[in-house]
Amino acid sequence: MSVALRTQMFLFLISLSSRTGLSRYIEDNEAADGLYSLLSLDQKRESEDFIFRRPLRCLDMLATDGYFTFAASQPQLACAAFIIAGPSEVISLELSDVNIDCSAGDFIKMFDGWVLKGEKFPSRQDHQLPLHQRYTDYCSSAAPAATSRSSQNVAMIFFRIHSPNSGFTLAVRKLHNPFPCNIMSQSPEGSFTMVMPHQRRNCSFSIIYPVEIRLTDLSLGQAKSNEVSPKRKVWAGCSGSGDYVELLGGNGVDTSMMFPMADLCFSLTGLAQMKIGCDNSVVRLVSSGNYINRVSFQYRLLEQRELPKTRENALDNFCSVE
Numbered sequence: 001m002s003v004a005l006r007t008q009m010f011l012f013l014i015s016l017s018s019r020t021g022l023s024r025y026i027e028d029n030e031a032a033d034g035l036y037s038l039l040s041l042d043q044k045r046e047s048e049d050f051i052f053r054r055p056l057r058c059l060d061m062l063a064t065d066g067y068f069t070f071a072a073s074q075p076q077l078a079c080a081a082f083i084i085a086g087p088s089e090v091i092s093l094e095l096s097d098v099n100i101d102c103s104a105g106d107f108i109k110m111f112d113g114w115v116l117k118g119e120k121f122p123s124r125q126d127h128q129l130p131l132h133q134r135y136t137d138y139c140s141s142a143a144p145a146a147t148s149r150s151s152q153n154v155a156m157i158f159f160r161i162h163s164p165n166s167g168f169t170l171a172v173r174k175l176h177n178p179f180p181c182n183i184m185s186q187s188p189e190g191s192f193t194m195v196m197p198h199q200r201r202n203c204s205f206s207i208i209y210p211v212e213i214r215l216t217d218l219s220l221g222q223a224k225s226n227e228v229s230p231k232r233k234v235w236a237g238c239s240g241s242g243d244y245v246e247l248l249g250g251n252g253v254d255t256s257m258m259f260p261m262a263d264l265c266f267s268l269t270g271l272a273q274m275k276i277g278c279d280n281s282v283v284r285l286v287s288s289g290n291y292i293n294r295v296s297f298q299y300r301l302l303e304q305r306e307l308p309k310t311r312e313n314a315l316d317n318f319c320s321v322e
């Protein structure tokens, strides 16, 4: 992902989160204000509009619940909105007031995940649904649908609209997800704990910034206590073991195309840390289903001076590790 796009997304996220803060402040104030009960029904309806509402842009990033209305002022042939929620949330999308002409080539498609530069997150390997089931097509002749629910904290909508005055409204709602697996971080710093309880499933936590990651706790294969891992595993790498954590780095969002930077297949109580100077840094937990696995980590944005100087001239695929 280009630095420009990432910066743009970051700015969006910042501006959106400060706006949520504002609308929350307004709502709290209202709730505390006894005068609210004296408002006429019309006035109350109007104030319910503080449920966030705004126009949707042809290229957009949404990080709040609300209603987003797209109205074409000219033919818009390649539009997309990226939607992101908190790590322990999934996203419900619902289309309403749809006024488009599917027979003229207009479309609106929702996607369970993100597609960036042709790469998908979560990767095909790590998502529980086959790829075709991750698309919801409003114009599909076989299975038209106007609602979609994501499997993780990111989702997306693609649309093409030819005639001016056509459009639609997208309702975004975030729902709690008690078992998050596959997460895109909203910010370049934070901490998280991924847990995989007895499921044969792989989960990735993706941070689309160059970061330093510190593993603060790792517990793998808590089975019988007398089952000591043989030492030679260290040298054989972790792929022979069904339960491990890998740190990946790369410049796209598909984790199956990223470079392994480190493997850890032992429970750990000390610290392991690594600087990953890539556009995307990932902690991936591979689980056999035999155990309860847990990994905790913290991450922070690498400063400009911590990035390798050769980076700008380097091949597109290259990124550094320390």
Ligand SMILES: *[C@@H]1O[C@H](CO)[C@@H](O)[C@H](O)[C@H]1NC(C)=O
Pocket: 125, 126, 200, 201, 202, 286, 287
């Ligand atoms: C998890 O990942 C490992 C290594 O990438 C792979 O061998 C295994 O089949 C994956 N498991 C699932 C359920 O996809």
